[in-house]
Amino acid sequence: MRKFIIVASAVLILLFSSCGEKTPEKFTAYYFDWFDTATTIVGYADNKEDFDAVCADISAQFTEYHRLYNIYNHYDGLTNLYTVNHSDGTVEVDERITDMLAFSKEAYTLTNGNTNVAMGSVLSLWHNARTHGERHPESAALPDMEKLKAASLHTDIEKVIIDEDNNTVTLLDGEMSLDVGAIAKGYAVEMVAKSLEEKEISGYLLNVGGNVRAVGARPDGTKWTVGIENPDAESEDEAYLAYLAVESEAVVTSGSYQRYYYVDGKAYHHIIDPETLMPGENFRSVSVICDSSALGDALSTALFCMSAEEGSALVDSLENVEAMWVLPTGEIKYSAGFEKYMK
Amino acid sequence: MSKRRNDIILTAVLLLAAVAGLLLFKTLSRQGDFAVVLINGEETARFPLDTDTEFVIETDGGVNTLVIADGKAYIKEANCPDGICVDHTPISRIGETITCLPHGVVVTVKSEKASDTGLDMVA
Numbered sequence: 261m262r263k264f265i266i267v268a269s270a271v272l273i274l275l276f277s278s279c280g281e282k283t284p285e286k287f288t289a290y291y292f293d294w295f296d297t298a299t300t301i302v303g304y305a306d307n308k309e310d311f312d313a314v315c316a317d318i319s320a321q322f323t324e325y326h327r328l329y330n331i332y333n334h335y336d337g338l339t340n341l342y343t344v345n346h347s348d349g350t351v352e353v354d355e356r357i358t359d360m361l362a363f364s365k366e367a368y369t370l371t372n373g374n375t376n377v378a379m380g381s382v383l384s385l386w387h388n389a390r391t392h393g394e395r396h397p398e399s400a401a402l403p404d405m406e407k408l409k410a411a412s413l414h415t416d417i418e419k420v421i422i423d424e425d426n427n428t429v430t431l432l433d434g435e436m437s438l439d440v441g442a443i444a445k446g447y448a449v450e451m452v453a454k455s456l457e458e459k460e461i462s463g464y465l466l467n468v469g470g471n472v473r474a475v476g477a478r479p480d481g482t483k484w485t486v487g488i489e490n491p492d493a494e495s496e497d498e499a500y501l502a503y504l505a506v507e508s509e510a511v512v513t514s515g516s517y518q519r520y521y522y523v524d525g526k527a528y529h530h531i532i533d534p535e536t537l538m539p540g541e542n543f544r545s546v547s548v549i550c551d552s553s554a555l556g557d558a559l560s561t562a563l564f565c566m567s568a569e570e571g572s573a574l575v576d577s578l579e580n581v582e583a584m585w586v587l588p589t590g591e592i593k594y595s596a597g598f599e600k601y602m603k
Numbered sequence: 604m605s606k607r608r609n610d611i612i613l614t615a616v617l618l619l620a621a622v623a624g625l626l627l628f629k630t631l632s633r634q635g636d637f638a639v640v641l642i643n644g645e646e647t648a649r650f651p652l653d654t655d656t657e658f659v660i661e662t663d664g665g666v667n668t669l670v671i672a673d674g675k676a677y678i679k680e681a682n683c684p685d686g687i688c689v690d691h692t693p694i695s696r697i698g699e700t701i702t703c704l705p706h707g708v709v710v711t712v713k714s715e716k717a718s719d720t721g722l723d724m725v726a
Contacts, residue, residue, distance in 0.1 A: 288711075289644060290641055290643075290644040290709050291644060292643060292644075292704065292707045296704075297704065298702045298704055298709070300700075300724065302723055302724060394684035394685055395684060465723055465724050467724050467725070467726070470725075470726050471726075472724050472725075472726040484723045484724065485698075485721065485722050485723050485724075486722075486723060486724050486725070486726055487698070487699075487722045487724070487725045487726070488725075488726060489725050489726070490692065492692075499692050499693075499694055499696070499699055500699075500722070500725065503722070511726040512726060513726045517687070517690070518687075519685070519687075520685070520687075521685065547726060
């Protein structure tokens with residue numbers, strides 16, 4: 261009996277030992293101001309004031325990246341991608357633009373052309389058709405294929421000249437334009453995450469439209485739980501297909517459910533295959549786990565448009581990159597090391 | 604000899620009980636208690652998931668009709684241009700979220716316990 265009491269108290273002490281410590285509280289903030297998507301910040305702080313201060317820092321940074329990488333709006337006194345797209349010749353820009361574009365060119369090579377920031381001429385036709393379709397569902401239509409094909413003749417990324425020493429961008433083809441929708445969000449998230457790490461801030465989780473990046477584990481040292489959204493919204497099953505444990509990794513999903521519009525009752529989503537110039541149909545969603553949200557964003561978009569075989573070969577060739585593909589049938593494929601992140 | 608056997612049984616039973624308790628706690632802690640409505644990031648309402656109700660979320664951009672039924676929350680109707688929030692599957696677990704981007708609306712599931720360790724984020 262005495263032994264029972266000793267063992268029982270030991271178990272009880274173990275179970276409740278963590279309750280007495282004062283632990284940082286968990287806070288969440290939501291924003292709708294950047295990159296035409298929703299942003300969520302989750303973080304642990306001793307009090308609301310500390311959390312708000314970190315959020316204000318993050319906010320200010322995202323606002324700058326949003327303006328610099330914006331292709332739809334001009335801001336007084338700021339040279340951004342809108343300026344670049346609407347200028348002839350060489351434009352002097354902020355270093356954050358040349359850095360991001362240089363990364364985009366690397367991503368283009370890495371993904372065999374499946375993420376191409378020089379596809380603005382094609383993507384703007386889709387953007388206009390979708391915006392019109394959302395506002396006037398009765399006259400929603402697909403972009404004209406002849407126009408798409410004509411536009412696709414002006415998407416040669418070799419004609420985007422980046423001068424990183426002088427911070428200039430030159431578009432050699434007058435009819436080409438930049439659209440960084442596949443990369444800029446993830447790139448900005450990575451840059452903000454890095455700046456927090458430099459300030460030794462930890463215990464934060466950033467999410468800009470499905471680009472999740474962990475900045476250090478939770479204060480108690482345990483990993484975060486990131487859910488992978490079930491792209492089948494009609495499904496009565498789980499809302500989430502997988503629960504991943506991450507500490508400082510990025511988890512990025514590209515999915516057909518994230519943005520779409522209806523034409524004659526059929527949904528047309530926003531990830532355009534550079535080969536067919538139509539929404540990619542190989543998958544419902546692709547999620548990538550890797551060290552960088554910038555790489556994750558580029559890869560998830562590219563993998564969405566690549567075949568399963570080609571994509572899986574690419575993932576296997578990269579270190580510390582794992583992926584999960586959801587096929588139109590609902591079947592799920594995982595890269596070799598994906599499951600070690602699953603809870 | 605029998606004393607040692609009792610010790611082993613006792614240890615095994617205690618270990619099993621601890622593991623079972625942890626598993627139960629983990630499973631239970633996932634299910635949330637409230638659907639919290641935020642407009643432009645500010646909490647404007649919360650509804651217990653165990654009471655069926657219908658609530659019209661009014662924003663500057665338009666309206667979303669939130670329904671709580673069978674312990675789950677979903678958007679029944681909305682006059683936003685994309686209707687993505689209406690297509691979203693009903694939510695009930697901690698951290699699950701429905702977002703209406705055009706209206707700046709977030710509906711998210713929370714628990715009564717401040718220190719829930721459920722879902723932190725969704726990608």
